[in-house]
Ligand SMILES: Nc1ncnc2c1ncn2[C@@H]1O[C@H](COP(=O)(O)OP(=O)(O)O)[C@@H](O)[C@H]1O
């Protein structure tokens with residue numbers, strides 16, 4: 001490693017910098033422009049590393065060299081890399097495992113393997129698991145450089161696509177989810193952060209809030225998007241069937257099992273399994289599920305053969321699992337295993353500002369589906385819809401709009417009279433009627449907003465702070481300030 005000082009651009013990472021924050025290790029090359037592609041070289045052979053670094057030194061790269069897999073592993077946690085060049089099996093952490101960690105951190109990373117000798121089976125397997133290229137010794141350095149260049153330009157394209165997608169999402173929502181409220185933006189943030197990982201996710205929210213759509217969008221944005229997305233609603237079947245649906249069975253496992261059948265866990269191998277209404281699982285099934293989550297292993301019903309799978313689990317529930325844990329009806333160990341990441345989907349009444357967007361979307365969607373040409377919806381009708389409490393959330397909103405569309409005459413705007421009577425009569429009048437005369441100071445506007453929102457929320461400070469999008473402490477301060 002001593003000789004690295006003379007290479008200048010390249011530096012190896014001493015153990016005490018393993019958890020360095022990105023950027024802190026730039027002391028060696030302060031002038032490096034940001035556009036240099038970060039490349040990690042993992043090679044315990046000084047000679048070979050020197051050759052590779054020599055190539056990288058000439059290109060627009062920022063190379064980091066480590067001499068064993070363990071160091072690479074730590075570094076991947078703390079720094080982003082576009083390319084990783086590693087020997088396939090010469091360090092303690094096998095190259096394949098290192099790749100799976102690397103791709104976990106950055107699914108678009110180009111992993112280039114170097115093997116001591118040609119091995120078609122190994123190369124095929126490596127490519128199947130996501131390697132970008134596979135080279136054998138003695139290295140053809142020109143070819144290596146070409147592969148790196150190709151990999152990096154592919155990556156720039158992917159990044160541009162992600163960026164475009166992100167901007168679109170920012171404008172409209174995430175995937176097929178519509179809504180720009182702050183509450184939903186928080187949900188999208190979490191989704192974005194966890195989509196690329198394998199972490200188990202628990203989605204909690206009232207019925208109709210979009211839990212299904214969220215689970216699907218996470219899968220679509222995950223590295224598993226080409227593999228299966230399998231769903232099972234635990235509430236829809238009797239216990240015995242849920243078990244065979246999840247784990248499969250063999251002939252004769254129970255009366256009626258006339259042939260072997262794969263369960264959802266097998267079908268979802270390499271992909272994502274969405275378990276809806278997970279709170280409905282019986283204690284016996286909770287125990288079985290916990291085992292699969294911990295070991296990624298199970299047996300089909302009636303079979304002793306153990307099956308291993310690689311499945312990402314997303315669970316959803318509209319019940320409070322936390323209170324079920326307190327009551328003793330849901331295993332606490334399973335609860336914590338499921339909620340590695342928790343997503344709370346806010347009910348529609350707590351993000352009323354999303355209603356106009358959703359209404360427009362559903363008017364278009366349902367009129368198309370029903371072959372009706374509807375001119376749109378009036379502001380007055382949207383106002384009424386915004387004041388209703390939506391106990392069935394977005395599903396209810398969609399159904400109401402569809403009913404309005406189907407019943408209305410074509411080529412006109414939907415209006416207040418098209419809104420079903422029960423929605424009109426229970427819409428709280430106060431909500432949309434916060435009158436603020438022109439000439440009012442900002443401070444006065446804030447006072448009115450707080451006062452009116454408090455009324456609407458039945459003087460529940462937590463709900464009021466949430467609706468206003470401010471912290472509870474801020475609300476307390478303002479209430480005192482305005483003497484409310
Ligand atoms: N943010 C959203 N944007 C557009 N449609 C939505 C949104 N959330 C839910 N929906 C629609 O509302 C209905 C209910 O959503 P779903 O995901 O099944 O809710 P849940 O699983 O929470 O009961 C579906 O028709 C879904 O397409």
Ligand SMILES: [Mg+2]
Nearest residue numbers: 208211212276
């Ligand atoms: Mg659902």
